[in-house]
Amino acid sequence: MKKATGLFILTGLLVMGCGNRASAPGVSEDKILIGNVQDLSGPMKELGAVLPAGSNLYFRYVNENGGVHGRQIEMKVEDHQYNPQKAVAAAKKLIEKDQVFCLYQVIGTSPCEAIRPILAESGTPLVAPATQSGSMSDMSREAADLIFHTDTGYDKQTRILVDNILADNVNAKIGLIYQDDDYGENVLKGAAVAESSTGVAIQKEAYQRGATDFAGQVANLMKGGATHVIIAGVVKEPIIVMKTAAAMGYAPKFYGTSPTMDHRVSLAAGPAGEGFTSANFASLWNSDAVAAVLYRELCSKYEVPEAYMGMYHFYGFITAQVLVEGLERAGQYPTRERLVNGLETLNNWDGGAFPPITYSQTDHAGTESVILVEVKEGVQTVITDWID
Amino acid sequence: MADLHINNLRMQFSGVVALDNVSFSVSGGEIFSLIGSNGSGKSTLFNCINGFNRPQKGTIEFDNINLLSKQPHEIIQSGIARTFQNIQNIPFMTVLDNILLGAHHRIDSKATIKRWLSRSQREAEEAMGLEILDFLGIANYEQKYMTGQPYGIQKLTEIARALVGKPKLILMDEPAAGMNDQETQEIAKIISEIRDELGITVLVVEHDMSLVMSISDRVCALDSGKILAMGKPDDVKNHPDVIKAFLGDSDDA
Amino acid sequence: MKGRYEDENLTWIPLLIVGIFLLPFMLKGITYSYKYYLFVLNMAGIYIILTVGLDLLSGYTGLISLGHSAFLAIGAYTSAILVDQVGIPFILSLVISPLIVGIFGFLIGFPALRITGMYLGLTTMGFGFIVKRLIIALRVWTKGAGGLEVSPPVIFGFTFNSDWDNYFLIFTCAIIAVVVGRRIGKSKIGRALMAIRDSEQAAEATGVHLAKYKMLAFFISGLFAGFAGALFAHTSHFISTDHFDIILSIYFIIMILVGGVSSIYGAVLGTLFIVLLDYLFVPELKDLIHGVFNIEGGDIQSLLFGLIMFLFIIFQPTGLYGMWIKMKIYWKLFPFNPKKRLI
Numbered sequence: 001m002k003k004a005t006g007l008f009i010l011t012g013l014l015v016m017g018c019g020n021r022a023s024a025p026g027v028s029e030d031k032i033l034i035g036n037v038q039d040l041s042g043p044m045k046e047l048g049a050v051l052p053a054g055s056n057l058y059f060r061y062v063n064e065n066g067g068v069h070g071r072q073i074e075m076k077v078e079d080h081q082y083n084p085q086k087a088v089a090a091a092k093k094l095i096e097k098d099q100v101f102c103l104y105q106v107i108g109t110s111p112c113e114a115i116r117p118i119l120a121e122s123g124t125p126l127v128a129p130a131t132q133s134g135s136m137s138d139m140s141r142e143a144a145d146l147i148f149h150t151d152t153g154y155d156k157q158t159r160i161l162v163d164n165i166l167a168d169n170v171n172a173k174i175g176l177i178y179q180d181d182d183y184g185e186n187v188l189k190g191a192a193v194a195e196s197s198t199g200v201a202i203q204k205e206a207y208q209r210g211a212t213d214f215a216g217q218v219a220n221l222m223k224g225g226a227t228h229v230i231i232a233g234v235v236k237e238p239i240i241v242m243k244t245a246a247a248m249g250y251a252p253k254f255y256g257t258s259p260t261m262d263h264r265v266s267l268a269a270g271p272a273g274e275g276f277t278s279a280n281f282a283s284l285w286n287s288d289a290v291a292a293v294l295y296r297e298l299c300s301k302y303e304v305p306e307a308y309m310g311m312y313h314f315y316g317f318i319t320a321q322v323l324v325e326g327l328e329r330a331g332q333y334p335t336r337e338r339l340v341n342g343l344e345t346l347n348n349w350d351g352g353a354f355p356p357i358t359y360s361q362t363d364h365a366g367t368e369s370v371i372l373v374e375v376k377e378g379v380q381t382v383i384t385d386w387i388d
Numbered sequence: 389m390a391d392l393h394i395n396n397l398r399m400q401f402s403g404v405v406a407l408d409n410v411s412f413s414v415s416g417g418e419i420f421s422l423i424g425s426n427g428s429g430k431s432t433l434f435n436c437i438n439g440f441n442r443p444q445k446g447t448i449e450f451d452n453i454n455l456l457s458k459q460p461h462e463i464i465q466s467g468i469a470r471t472f473q474n475i476q477n478i479p480f481m482t483v484l485d486n487i488l489l490g491a492h493h494r495i496d497s498k499a500t501i502k503r504w505l506s507r508s509q510r511e512a513e514e515a516m517g518l519e520i521l522d523f524l525g526i527a528n529y530e531q532k533y534m535t536g537q538p539y540g541i542q543k544l545t546e547i548a549r550a551l552v553g554k555p556k557l558i559l560m561d562e563p564a565a566g567m568n569d570q571e572t573q574e575i576a577k578i579i580s581e582i583r584d585e586l587g588i589t590v591l592v593v594e595h596d597m598s599l600v601m602s603i604s605d606r607v608c609a610l611d612s613g614k615i616l617a618m619g620k621p622d623d624v625k626n627h628p629d630v631i632k633a634f635l636g637d638s639d640d641a
Numbered sequence: 642m643k644g645r646y647e648d649e650n651l652t653w654i655p656l657l658i659v660g661i662f663l664l665p666f667m668l669k670g671i672t673y674s675y676k677y678y679l680f681v682l683n684m685a686g687i688y689i690i691l692t693v694g695l696d697l698l699s700g701y702t703g704l705i706s707l708g709h710s711a712f713l714a715i716g717a718y719t720s721a722i723l724v725d726q727v728g729i730p731f732i733l734s735l736v737i738s739p740l741i742v743g744i745f746g747f748l749i750g751f752p753a754l755r756i757t758g759m760y761l762g763l764t765t766m767g768f769g770f771i772v773k774r775l776i777i778a779l780r781v782w783t784k785g786a787g788g789l790e791v792s793p794p795v796i797f798g799f800t801f802n803s804d805w806d807n808y809f810l811i812f813t814c815a816i817i818a819v820v821v822g823r824r825i826g827k828s829k830i831g832r833a834l835m836a837i838r839d840s841e842q843a844a845e846a847t848g849v850h851l852a853k854y855k856m857l858a859f860f861i862s863g864l865f866a867g868f869a870g871a872l873f874a875h876t877s878h879f880i881s882t883d884h885f886d887i888i889l890s891i892y893f894i895i896m897i898l899v900g901g902v903s904s905i906y907g908a909v910l911g912t913l914f915i916v917l918l919d920y921l922f923v924p925e926l927k928d929l930i931h932g933v934f935n936i937e938g939g940d941i942q943s944l945l946f947g948l949i950m951f952l953f954i955i956f957q958p959t960g961l962y963g964m965w966i967k968m969k970i971y972w973k974l975f976p977f978n979p980k981k982r983l984i
Binding site: 469 | 830843845846
């Protein structure tokens with residue numbers, strides 16, 4: 001019964017799935033197929049639609065200008081529902097069955113971690129994983145030589161924020177509110193590094209993912225006398241924390257990691273959010289950066305819906321730039337090794353949105369810089385150049 | 389032979405007295421019937437013997453063992469099996485498995501593990517069930533699933549499940565309920581055989597007077613938790629209180 | 642005397658087992674993407690081990706558990722820690738981890754002595770949340786929410802490194818689990834468990850200690866889940882709290898429902914059906930529909946899965962195993978086909 005069912009399905013798949021196997025998988029005369037695994041129906045499905053749309057915007061632009069070495073870029077998106085096991089299945093499907101050339105922008109830390117063995121086994125590169133976990137550029141890990149990280153990790157962001165605070169005020173007492181999951185785990189790692197290098201003790205307060213009440217954490221920080229508080233949350237957490245603190249008459253200076261760099265924070269927090277400073281690993285989509293200008297131009301040219309435009313759509317756009325640059329450098333006859341070698345020739349490459357990116361055989365972090373964005377009179381304003 | 393002694397039993401459910409000072413004895417090898425209208429306390433009495441209900445007062449002794457100190461699942465080990473008025477078969481098991489459920493206490497854990505490994509233990513277990521099936525004459529039903537079987541088969545399986553536990557006393561709660569005359573005669577024959585061939589004492593609760601009168605050695609009539617009369621079937625049948633309680637009712641109706 | 646197993650034709654079992662072990666070779670022969678199919682089958686194999694145990698608990702005994710992904714998680718993390726941090730050989734961990742999960746099952750069994758049905762479902766679901774927090778809190782061993790890398794299984798010096806190797810390991814274990822599950826189900830224990838589900842009174846009257854057997858059901862179910870968890874951890878090389886979402890527990894219940902409650906073969910068929918549907922068939926169908934209608938992928942995928950489940954439960958309430966039995970009877974009596982249903 002089982003066998004029969006299996007065979008039945010298999011024969012069906014076989015008929016559908018017989019692609020041609022050119023020299024390198026996914027590369028034909030006029031096409032390069034790349035694979036993307038997104039959360040299309042899980043807890044982060046809002047991003048699942050927007051991120052690939054941003055990437056496709058850039059691919060469309062490239063394709064209409066003749067493609068990469070005459071080949072059109074085509075992207076196949078699979079769903080992992082933010083389940084690492086599903087991510088593995090999806091990656092296997094893309095690599096083994098759909099024969100993609102490389103993987104690109106798999107979203108989520110645990111899904112990216114889970115697919116490491118497949119990358120190593122098949123030698124498939126993963127370009128620009130959509131996670132800011134510092135573990136992505138840890139070269140001691142499995143398949144690290146195939147993963148090209150574009151974002152500055154949360155650990156580095158936290159360290160940079162601590163350094164920045166101390167540079168402002170040597171006597172600052174620093175507090176940290178972090179999410180009790182893999183994201184927070186990474187932030188804690190950065191805090192530990194900062195603590196040992198500066199000798200400052202950081203007061204750490206955890207909250208559960210999805211929490212909406214931060215009175216306890218804020219009261220603890222108030223009691224501990226923290227003058228500078230780093231909020232490692234997403235969007236609603238900094239808003240609630242700052243409003244809670246304002247209501248309690250507690251006014252430290254607030255900082256945030258990259259996910260808090262969202263214009264909704266300043267909108268919703270109002271006066272309480274004034275002066276909120278967040279780190280970001282790329283220029284803003286509405287800034288004057290070269291890529292942002294091109295982005296807005298293409299958005300109006302291809303009539304991108306208003307709802308799509310924003311930091312995540314832009315993020316999909318700029319990581320696509322990195323991938324295309326890598327494909328260009330892989331040459332006329334790309335193979336997976338040539339893509340890896342091509343990307344490793346990037347040296348202070350400036351795509352106009354990310355900080356200058358440098359890859360080498362021993363370093364796949366790309367960049368370790370951030371810009372700081374401060375809310376001034378309700379408007380997000382870039383206050384620094386790239387710092388690290 | 390093991391005797392059942394019930395002394396001064398009183399069972400009360402928050403104000404309602406279900407059994408009031410009930411005392412009687414059933415001696416080994418007897419067929420003893422309890423009769424009475426609905427709510428007279430017959431089933432409560434069974435539940436007390438079975439350990440499902442805890443009486444407030446009185447004692448129940450069987451084979452010189454105090455049954456009130458036992459948990460419901462320990463009663464069968466004392467040698468008392470029971471059938472239920474509303475059939476309590478397990479629908480998605482075969483008839484044979486339903487019967488073997490009754491042999492639960494006869495199979496120890498060691499044998500269970502042995503059963504996983506060898507066929508002989510499996511066959512030994514089946515033999516227990518098949519013996520009873522043959523006795524009741526329904527051996528060809530062994531592999532059928534319980535659900536969808538005729539009512540008579542379900543009733544017999546219920547009895548078989550009690551018998552396979554090799555009890556000394558069997559409690560039968562309305563074995564002929566819902567049966568036609570022919571099937572009732574069949575049941576009467578089986579009850580007699582249980583006593584005569586297997587040597588099991590039988591305590592029956594039954595509405596069907598003709599059945600009770602034909603098989604019982606002694607009869608006890610209950611009304612509102614009290615004993616009205618006890619003795620030979622004919623004596624009880626002709627007892628003025630019994631006539632008043634039962635037949636009087638029918639006069640009114 | 643006629644044994645009741647004589648009617649059961651057992652020759653197909655060895656054939657099936659040979660078929661299971663030949664399947665990878667056939668796959669390799671007919672498709673170059675065999676590793677993908679093997680991966681999906683491996684996952685089905687691990688889930689089969691778990692659902693066989695879940696069937697004994699929720700199918701046979703009728704004690705619903707929505708915490709089985711947590712049992713799987715405990716098994717996975719226990720084994721990962723035992724092997725990688727304590728240094729116990731994998732083969733020994735395959736024995737110890739299930740026992741530890743069994744003890745957890747035993748503890749969760751306590752509330753089941755008093756509550757049943759939906760309330761028990763909610764309690765076990767709560768247990769799932771607690772376990773998730775616990776894994777994060779014990780970050781010294783579990784590396785918190787960041788996830789834990791796990792070494793591949795090593796048995797007597799042989800390392801199972803690929804999907805190919807894992808397939809043989811997992812399906813050997815799955816076959817053992819199915820055989821053990823069936824033996825339990827057909828023995829005194831299985832009868833007692835089923836009696837508890839359908840009539841607690843009848844069970845007690847025949848000498849079944851209700852409390853003991855309910856706890857035993859949880860313990861046995863925990864053993865299977867722990868066994869599956871240990872295999873899961875080492876064959877997937879990486880585990881995190883995201884792997885063991887609450888939705889997975891619900892999937893497990895759906896698997897045994899689809900297969901047909903209280904039949905071990907049903908649990909196996911249901912698991913295969915759901916895993917193949919969810920991981921192979923629906924993505925393919927989605928690709929096909931996507932190619933024709935150009936709709937967003939994610940939405941169709943959940944829609945298709947839901948639709949197929951819905952139709953299945955409406956038209957085939959007795960489950961896959963019931964369907965199989967009906968087919969068997971149909972062919973046995975062919976051409977004298979009675980219009981009578983089996984059940």
